[in-house]
Amino acid sequence: MTLHAYLLVSLALFSLGLIGALSHRNLIALLIGTELMMNAASLNFMAFNRYVVTDPTVGQIFVLIIIGLAAAEVAIFLSIILRLYRAYHDIDSEKLVELKG
Amino acid sequence: MPDIIVYIFVVLTLIGGIVAAVARQVLYNIIGLGISLLGLAGLFLNLGSPFVAAMQVLIYIGGITVAIVFAMMLSIAMSLLPPTPNMAKRVFAILSGIVFFVALASMIMGTHFNSVEPAAQAAWSVGQIGHALLTTYNLVFETLSLVLLLAIIGAILIARKDTSTP
Numbered sequence: 001m002t003l004h005a006y007l008l009v010s011l012a013l014f015s016l017g018l019i020g021a022l023s024h025r026n027l028i029a030l031l032i033g034t035e036l037m038m039n040a041a042s043l044n045f046m047a048f049n050r051y052v053v054t055d056p057t058v059g060q061i062f063v064l065i066i067i068g069l070a071a072a073e074v075a076i077f078l079s080i081i082l083r084l085y086r087a088y089h090d091i092d093s094e095k096l097v098e099l100k101g
Numbered sequence: 102m103p104d105i106i107v108y109i110f111v112v113l114t115l116i117g118g119i120v121a122a123v124a125r126q127v128l129y130n131i132i133g134l135g136i137s138l139l140g141l142a143g144l145f146l147n148l149g150s151p152f153v154a155a156m157q158v159l160i161y162i163g164g165i166t167v168a169i170v171f172a173m174m175l176s177i178a179m180s181l182l183p184p185t186p187n188m189a190k191r192v193f194a195i196l197s198g199i200v201f202f203v204a205l206a207s208m209i210m211g212t213h214f215n216s217v218e219p220a221a222q223a224a225w226s227v228g229q230i231g232h233a234l235l236t237t238y239n240l241v242f243e244t245l246s247l248v249l250l251l252a253i254i255g256a257i258l259i260a261r262k263d264t265s266t267p
Contacts, residue, residue: 001107003216006144007209009111013118013137015202020122020130022194025187028173032121032130035165039141050148051216056224057233061241063145063153064230067160068245072252074165078172079260085176086262094187 006047014040027084027091031077035070042066102147110147113140125186127173135166149219152227 014037021033042063049059085091113136120133138161145154223229234242 001104001111001147003214004209006148008206009114009144011202011205011209012115013141015198016115016118016122018201019194019198022197023123023186023191024130025190026127028127028169028176029130031169032134035134036118036121036137039138039161043141043144046145046148046150046153049150050219052214054217056149056219057229060150060153060225060230061233061238063150064156064234065241065245067156068249071160071165072249074168075252075256076259078168079256081172082175082260091176 003047003051006043006051010040010043010047013037013043025092025094027077027081027093030093031074031081035074038066038070107144107147110140110143113137114144115140128170131166131169131173134169135162138162138166149225152230 017033017036017040019033020036021030024030024033045059045062045066049056049062053059081091084096088096090096115137117133117135117137117140121130121137122133124130124133138157142154142157142162145157
């Protein structure tokens with residue numbers, strides 16, 4: 001596979017994540033769309049790391065940082081979901097409109 | 102790695118992504134995400150980094166996916182009965198996804214990248230990554246550990262039950 005093929009796969013994954021994040025109403029499904037987009041970004045980093053960059057540690061460290069930040073993000077997001085569920089008994093993004101002007 | 106295996110990983114990634122993006126049941130979304138992440142780990146392996154592939158399987162599939170399943174179990178009502186889809190929203194989402202894909206794909210195909218020869222095998226070792234993390238990228242490493250600590254504390258603070266209210 002060439003660099004362009006990897007970029008296209010990563011772009012397709014990002015578009016799927018965008019569709020998932022925009023079309024669902026369940027907060028957990030939104031989180032899954034975001035995860036797909038982050039993984040598309042890490043695939044991009046690894047592909048450029050293999051084909052363009054001369055020092056191959058850079059891209060790998062980028063991907064490790066993305067994985068670590070995703071873990072932190074998921075922990076916070078899930079605790080917010082639990083809190084919302086306890087307060088509203090619902091995690092439908094279209095019903096959480098208390099602050100809507 | 103033989104080409105056919107790489108294509109199998111690509112197909113796994115894309116099919117998992119499609120299931121994660123369009124399935125109605127949240128459990129199917131999560132399973133699709135897991136399949137997609139597994140395919141990505143295979144692609145990382147093919148791109149020359151077994152360590153990152155192993156971390157992807159360990160942290161993403163073993164940790165994050167399982168945590169999402171737990172959240173689904175703890176907020177079960179909506180996950181079992183998905184709400185009626187908002188058709189306008191779905192159409193808008195799919196249209197914007199397609200527009201985004203076409204725009205960036207045409208841009209990627211029109212760009213020429215100066216590829217270099219892949220670095221020697223020794224430069225890809227775990228030892229090199231560890232050395233770089235503790236010397237050149239030390240600040241990033243420390244910041245990430247601080248962020249993880251804050252995330253743990255914040256998650257506990259947000260999710261705990263309020264005991265002060267009567």
